[in-house]
Structure formats: structure tokens, C-alpha cells
Amino acid sequence: MDTFPVINLEKLNGEERKATMNKIKDACENWGFFELVNHGIPHEFLDTVERLTKDHYKKCMEQRFKELVAEKGLEGVQTEVSDMDWESTFHLRHLPESNISEIPDLTDEYRKVMKEFALKIEKLAEELLDLLCENLGLEKGYLKKVFYGSKAPTFGTKVSNYPPCPKPDLIKGLRAHTDAGGIILLFQDDKVSGLQLLKDGKWIDVPPMRHSIVINLGDQLEVITNGKYKSVEHRVIAQTDGTRMSIASFYNPGSDAVIYPAPVLVGREAEEKNQVYPKFVFEDYMKLYAGLKFQAKEPRFEAIKALQPNGNLGPVVTA
Secondary structure, eight states: OOOOOEEEGGGGGSTTHHHHHHHHHHHHHHTSEEEEESOSSOHHHHHHHHHHHHHHIIIIIHHHHHHHHHHHTGGGOOSOOOSOOSOEEEEEEEESSOOGGGSTTOOHHHHHHHHHHHHHHHHHHHHHHHHHHHHHTOOTTHHHHHHHTTSOOEEEEEEEEEOOOSOTTTSOSEEEEOOSSSEEEEEEOSSSOOEEEEETTEEEEOOOOTTOEEEEEOHHHHHHTTTSSOOOOEEEOOOSSSOEEEEEEEEEOOTTOEEOOOGGGOOHHHHHHTEEEOOEEHHHHHHHHHHHTTSOHHHHHHHHHHHSOTTSSOOEEEO
16 A cells, blocks of 8 residues: 655755655645655744643633533434534634634733744745645746735634544544645644545545644645645544644635636646636635535535636636
8 A cells, every 4th residue: 555645845955856846746646645744843843832732722622622522412422423523623813814812711822832833834835835836837936826816815723632532433523524725734643643534435544743744735726736636535533542633724815816727737638528627716615615515525616616607707627
């Protein structure tokens, strides 16, 4: 079986650059996921993020989650639960405007650290987008420019904890889905596993590695790359032992960004096949996604295509 792709970003600076770029290319084309090591974010800083996140969960969220479980009677479920996830979360928005100062219960230290974390992840996301441009034959900055729209990308972080679950066969930590947005950067627990992706019809574990950042591609990159890169279905399996920490940052297009396949990636054979990715405003896609997150992505593309008025954001022919 293929080994889950792990990319050492330091090797971009030496004679192994070409081989490393090929690894990234293969991961984007065949996995939709890869794991970064030596990515430039200091290990000591990530240790601080992890410590403060776990402290915050224990002090402010663990008891609330237990109360929710009791209220919904989830401890004793006998049949599969298909309408909720076994996770405790809160969301931070970084761009276009931060809401970190408005989130209750965060200590001053935690707020300060998460602001710094967001800046480091934003920088890494933009570096990665340029590496993808290089592999795709797009001009440097193309993806970043598309994502910006008229103001800024939409950039935020979902902080999740997945507590021990008595019935992991009946309740998913997070149900299977593809991500709606652009590029996702995940700092995950290195001791408690649970994240899986679907590859060739089989669920494969995303290995927990200390101080790594897991990358996955969202629906928007599938459209922009004309299907060359694919967003991939993934899920979180709840565990019976240990609480899994997950800090997922979503670097997405701005709300008014217009998304469509990059013209240089649309070949003539595409016209002959007459297969179509839609052209749309990102905010419209997100409104549609809200109700269809846990369903297949292909009907979403068809539905957003059907919403476009003729002659306005008409469909673009793609491969």
C-alpha cells in the first residue's frame, strides 16, 4: 500500500528541491492530503499552543460537553447517530477581521498566542499556494490573488477536542465530508489518532506526528485546478481513550471572490468531453455548502451551476 505522503519543507532549499516538489505534486494529485515537517513554525511555539488549547478545554469546555452528552442521552445510544458529531469546538476568525477579542473564556495569554499562531499559519498557507502554482504552471501569486477577491481571503480556525467516546462505532467524531474552501492546515494531537481520509475506496489513517502540520485541499482548489487536484473525503473516528486535539485553519477565498478553472489549465479535450465545473462567487457556494456538507461534492457543483443566471457567471468548460 502507498505510504502517506510526508514532505520535508527544508529540502526545498537544496539539491532535493525538484524531488520534493514532485512529492508535493504527487500528494496533491493522488491524495489531496500530505503532512509537513520542518515547516518553519518553531516546535516550542507549537507546544505552547497545544498546552494552552488543552488547558482551555479542561477548564472551560469539558464540563459543558459532558452536560450536552447527558442531555441528549448519547452515553447509551444503541443505533447509529447520523445528525451530530462527537466533538467540542469553538471558532476563531482572523481575516478579513479578527474576532479573537470577542471569544469568551480565553485567557490573555491564549488570545495572544492564537493571534501569533494565525499569522504563522497564514504565512505558511501563502507559501504553499505559491508552491502549488509552481507545480501547476501558474504564475506566482495566481492562487493568492484569486483567493483575495476585493478585500482579503476568508481565514479562520476551528479549535476542536474529541473526548473519549463510549460508542465510537455508532457516533463519529466528525462525519465524512470534503472541505468547502481552499487550503486547510491542521495542527493535530500527536498521541490520540482519529483522522482518516478515503483513498481508492478505503479509509486510511492520517498518522499523528509530533509538530507536523497536515495539509488538505478543499473544493475551491479542485475547481481552480480544473480537477487536476481533488478535494478528498475525510472523517474523524472517535476513540474510547484519550481526548484528541485538532486545530484546523482554513485559508479560503474572500466572500466576493469569483472562482473558476484557471484558463491555462483548461484544455481543448475538455470542450470535447463537455464536462463543466461552474463559475461562481465563493459566498454563494458556502451558502449552499451549509446544508450539504455531509453529502457528496458533485451534486454541490451541479447545484451551484444551476443557480447561475445565463450570461452572468455562466459555466466554464473544464476537463
